[in-house]
Amino acid sequence: MKSLQPRHGLARVLSKLGICSRTQAQVLVRAGRVRVNGRIVRDPEASTDGVHDRIAVDDEEVSAREKIYLALNKPRGYVTTASDERARETVYDLLSTAKTAADMTWLAPVGRLDKASEGLLLFTNDSVWAARLTDPASHLDKTYHVQIDALADADLLARLREGVVDAGERLALKSVRELRRGEKHSWLEIVLDEGKNRQIRRVLAACDVGVLRLVRIAIGPLVLGELGKGQVRPLTASELEDLGGMLP
Template sequence: MAAGSRHGLARILSKRGLCSRSEAERWIREGRVRVQGRIVRDPERPTWLDEAGIEIEGADASAQLRRCFMLNKPRGLVTTARDERGRDTVYRCFDGADLGWVAPVGRLDQASEGLLLFTNDPGWASAINGPQRGPDKTYHVQVDCVPSQDQLAALSSGVECDDAMLAAKSASLLRSGGKTAWLEIVLDEGRNRQIRRMLAALDINVLRLVRVAVGSLQLGELPKGQWRELTGEEIESLASQPGNTRVPINP
């Protein structure tokens, strides 16, 4: 979004990396946001991205510096800020850290683990998540059998799942032992529980599912439950992986 862009006030606060859009709407309706000294209660009030004089509870609401993090998500945590069922969320891993507002980039379901990104920049998140332009995601998947070559080929050519045809960019056998095996599956778009659904359609059960890479960014030796901030080079690289369409990133 260019500095001269004009949008609703709630969207502008989100684009500045201050909060989510829904949280901005709530703040505005509660009368916590002022523009040029006046309380504004309309989340759709036309506002310039670089407009001065916006305050949240008296504090200047200037755009925040973009921050991006990677977490080695443990199994059993849900990817949400708040869970209505009281389950532990991925934000537990950030307890005590002063990160400001950050949101997950995509999701890993409760039973899945591995590389999960967070940012305060919705524009960067969109570049990573977009099915037509985001970087590939690589997973290592332990299954309860040793798949045949035909089954591996089917994962790449397409599997019918609930009236939808789903396919991986690639699927290969990493190693096998006894009655189980580890597969490497690469997705160039990630639909809801896509890997689990494809394997279930082939009568293969998932024992573990670990995301090990997003584009060129590797999970590496980051301990489970730990996180680190991405470097500027990593941030720019992820949003401009080879073959992807470059999108503007918020300043």
């Protein structure tokens, strides 16, 4: 007798198997390109057992893909999306030129960095692991080095530590300190344990401070290190273990 397994919508099952994104899976299903147990299914929400049901895409049976976990040093100017309606360069352009298994399966970014931001960005086809990393309940620290267009005096640092209200939303930094300064600019180290949209830029803008550069250098214990701009590398087993130990 089969053991009971959770059933999910067909598009979600294809995504969890690492075949493609859920949106792409919906397109495949509606086009009649997916069979379940030999029968064409056109409903992306059709209840499916990803363990026991036989699933085929374009008549080729699929199974769970090898789990892939990658780190990218995102340069400024790339958008974190699979395709862009304005034909801008995307992070997937960098993955496609990397000598990794990334071109063999669908990978999703874990969180985001906006076009003007740089630094550590993770990719995986393990949707469960990605959801745990991005779950607000994890309170996983993310560390940034930020160059601002002002000198960070004691008053500014105090205002940043106090937090701000922007568009009715309370925004706070876990910690902030000055790293170094020039004649007109300072570099700050800012740590977040939450991930609200453009949080650092919004906090600084509320204090009348502009951002010249914003680089994410660490996610939890995982550091950017010596990874060059635009370069990709797989995470090591010990890095995955260290990250997993910090998750709920």
